[in-house]
Amino acid sequence: MFRALVNFYHRLGSPPHFYRISGRLAPWFIGLALVLMAGGLYWGLVLAPTDYEQGDAYRIIYIHVPAAWLSMFVYMCMAVAGGLALVWRMKMAEVMAVTAAPIGAGFTLLALATGSIWGKPMWGTWWVWDARLTSELVLLFLYLGVIALDNAIEDRRLAGRAVGILALVGVVNIPIIHYSVEWWNTLHQGPTVTKFDAPSIHWSMLVPLLVMAVAFMLYFGGTWLLRARNEVLRREGNRRWAMELPEAS
Amino acid sequence: MNRLMWATLRRDLLLAVRNRTEVANRLLFFVLVAAVFPLGLDVERSLLQAIGPSVVWVAALLATVLSVDTMFRSDFDDGSLEQMALGPQPLTVLVTAKVAAHWLVTGLPLVVMSPLLGLFFNLPAHEIGILAITLLLGTPVLSLLGAVGVALTVGLRRGGVVLTLLLLPLYVPVLVFGANTVHLSGSGVDTTAPFYILGALLALAVTLAPPATAAALRISLN
Amino acid sequence: MSLTEFLAMGGYGAYVWSAYGITVAVLAWQLILPVVQRRQIVRQIRRRKRQEARRA
Numbered sequence: 001m002f003r004a005l006v007n008f009y010h011r012l013g014s015p016p017h018f019y020r021i022s023g024r025l026a027p028w029f030i031g032l033a034l035v036l037m038a039g040g041l042y043w044g045l046v047l048a049p050t051d052y053e054q055g056d057a058y059r060i061i062y063i064h065v066p067a068a069w070l071s072m073f074v075y076m077c078m079a080v081a082g083g084l085a086l087v088w089r090m091k092m093a094e095v096m097a098v099t100a101a102p103i104g105a106g107f108t109l110l111a112l113a114t115g116s117i118w119g120k121p122m123w124g125t126w127w128v129w130d131a132r133l134t135s136e137l138v139l140l141f142l143y144l145g146v147i148a149l150d151n152a153i154e155d156r157r158l159a160g161r162a163v164g165i166l167a168l169v170g171v172v173n174i175p176i177i178h179y180s181v182e183w184w185n186t187l188h189q190g191p192t193v194t195k196f197d198a199p200s201i202h203w204s205m206l207v208p209l210l211v212m213a214v215a216f217m218l219y220f221g222g223t224w225l226l227r228a229r230n231e232v233l234r235r236e237g238n239r240r241w242a243m244e245l246p247e248a249s
Numbered sequence: 250m251n252r253l254m255w256a257t258l259r260r261d262l263l264l265a266v267r268n269r270t271e272v273a274n275r276l277l278f279f280v281l282v283a284a285v286f287p288l289g290l291d292v293e294r295s296l297l298q299a300i301g302p303s304v305v306w307v308a309a310l311l312a313t314v315l316s317v318d319t320m321f322r323s324d325f326d327d328g329s330l331e332q333m334a335l336g337p338q339p340l341t342v343l344v345t346a347k348v349a350a351h352w353l354v355t356g357l358p359l360v361v362m363s364p365l366l367g368l369f370f371n372l373p374a375h376e377i378g379i380l381a382i383t384l385l386l387g388t389p390v391l392s393l394l395g396a397v398g399v400a401l402t403v404g405l406r407r408g409g410v411v412l413t414l415l416l417l418p419l420y421v422p423v424l425v426f427g428a429n430t431v432h433l434s435g436s437g438v439d440t441t442a443p444f445y446i447l448g449a450l451l452a453l454a455v456t457l458a459p460p461a462t463a464a465a466l467r468i469s470l471n
Numbered sequence: 472m473s474l475t476e477f478l479a480m481g482g483y484g485a486y487v488w489s490a491y492g493i494t495v496a497v498l499a500w501q502l503i504l505p506v507v508q509r510r511q512i513v514r515q516i517r518r519r520k521r522q523e524a525r526r527a
Contacts, residue, residue: 030502046477056481063494086464103501110497114490121486141418145411149401152411161468162401166415169397169461173419176450180422184429219498226505230512237516248516 016241022225029222040211060118066216068111074104079171082164094160099227105143131185254346261350282308301370302431317395340463356388379434386447387427393458400465
């Protein structure tokens, strides 16, 4: 069992195998994600009761919170892949680190946009410098920095490792950024706006939230695989195995 | 190892002394950015006092971002950096010495100059003192983090903008703690805790940034 | 519950639905982009293959 797993892991490290396996897996990830999203949204938008404080505006939670979770989770994935790329110089780890960044930026942007739209009826303005929105904004800048660095370096292998270092530096920084922004927020605004997550959320609201989170995670997995196999093809396009692919004939 | 450190430090400082105008220009940039700010505002004593520490800190940030590139640029272009990296000496030590040299010619003058800017903004004397101390603790962190960014971008033809994009988000905590500590002291709150935090950030940066810089340099030199 | 009532979202309809609209747009973009890019890359490989065949 263990040997089979190790074997699988090594095969994933080889681009042609990864290309084949990812092509088979990605549709399942995305399909399952879409099914879960449909279920989660039906539950969240139709079945879940109205919040007595925020009315129906709270229903933005079912996309805002999963997007915010994913924005952090994707950064962690990118940093882990970056670490693997640096320590073992694995080609596939470089590919995974580089391709995670634009997806993570997308989720961060989503968290910001939905948070701002949610904030308008709740706080009366589109933007407040509240701790969570601010750290999410800095996170977006971190992602954009990674993407800019990746685009600026022409040699793909070097780009992968440079992104790895930057992602690791960012991972050390994220908790510090979060803490500093929170500290700054308590100085200047007082605990005015952090009424969002009531300490106890009723299970009928929580279950669809978790379903949506799992759906977003699967969707991330699927699109990550799609982007990664594109990157593999771009890097190895003149190799024999890529030339002999049925879709290339 | 100590000898390598001193030799590199001496060499970089000597180069800086030969390039006096360059060093002076950085300082002038710092002063100008901060001095230009009140001109864009309705000059009112209380407003100036309120924004002063933040403006000085942002000016320090920009002055650092604009100058870190010189840390490795010329040595990279003429190939001496590659020689240094190929040598038997640990690259981390060399990097530390270079960062120290950069701080001595960029960060330290900013700290020395900051009381003058404090006067521009009508800051009371004890706030000027606090501002100088936060800069003293914070500017080395800026240089250390800057080194990582430069090491990643030094091989690029147009690395400047990318460098700015990389560094500014990483500078957020230093800016937040640096500027707000001065604000806090202005309202009479005890600032021991944020000083400790700035010190902790410095300790963290001193231990983690040089090895990261060395690793990034090896990639850029490839 | 009627459909209009559902769409009104207790008066917050504009906010809720614009948030969901943006989400659908971003998620769709994340899926469409790699699919389109894949097509371009495969086309490039095909072109390179033809060139090499002609040269041989």
